[in-house]
Amino acid sequence: MALAAFSKEQLLDTLRSAILLSPIAYVGQMTSPVARSAAENFLAEALYWSGIYEFDLRGEGVVKLLQDICQKPGVDCAHLLTSFTGPNCCLNSTIVDVFLDHEPQPTSTKNLIHLAQMVRDGKISMYDYGDEAQNMEHYGQVTPPLYNMSSIPNDLPLFLSYGRADALSDVRDVKLLLENLKDHDGDKLVTQYREDYAHADFVMGGTAREVVYDPLTAFLRLQ
Incomplete structure (x- = not known):
């Protein structure tokens, strides 16, 4: 069965638990100068309008995009x-x-446009086609609807870990997500806060196994 054929209820039925490491949900307060500059200057849209539909950091068009970002005031790409x-x-x-031998992997330019829209708007909303008629065709309304965060079952086991130094998953944005989860069953939501961690530490930090993945594994064994 194709993924598109699954209903929300069917998808939820396939989940036993979910792990959210430096979660990207609300992104309106993202502090990354590279990501914010790209969003505020509509650079993903410019790539799309230029006929570049795959965002590949090794691609010629994206390299040019990064060069443009790095020349903007307040953006220091010496340590990208x-x-x-x-x-x-x-x-x-x-x-x-x-x-860096394997990452970052390509994604669709349209995916980056969607993220940029949410950075600019500060909301978790569906993709804005930029045209009322297209939005109406896809959503039955002229503006894209917000994702219904209350549809996350209160008894779905969640492990959420975030860090103070993260410029992509800002602490203020994570707290907005946690506010949406305030009615979650207390014994089904584990939150972990790392004062010293930024975004990449969760993936490849030298201490990540002990401080993140061991507790995460223990959580999964209980589910």
């Missing part, structure tokens, strides 16, 4: 990973080199 993710505490050069 830090400019993008925030000051990671626990990376070493070896693991970064391995990471």
Whole structure:
């Protein structure tokens, strides 16, 4: 069965639990100068209008885009990973080199447009086609609807971990997400806050196994 054929209820029925590491939900208060500059200057839209439908950091068009971003006031790309993710505490050069051999993976330019819209609007909403007729065709209304966060079952086990130094998943945005989860069953929601972690630390930090993944694994074993 194709994914599009699943209803929301069927998808939820396939989940036993969910893990949210430095979650990207609300993004209106994102502090990453690279990501915010790209959103506020409609650079993903410019790529799309230029006929570039795949965002590949190794592609010629995206390299030119990054060069344009790095020339903007207030954006320092001397340390691009830090400019993008925030000051990671626990990376070493070896693991970064391995990471960069394989990442970041491409995504659709339309996906980045959607994220940029949510950065600018500060809301968790569906994709805005920029045309009332198209929005009406897709959603039955002229503006894109908000995602209904209350549809997350209160008894779905959730493990959520976030860090103070994260420039993509800002603490203020995570707190908005947690506010949506305030009625979640107390024994089904585990939150972990890392004062020293930025975005990439959750993926490849030298201490991530002990401080994030061991508790995460223990959580999964209980489900």
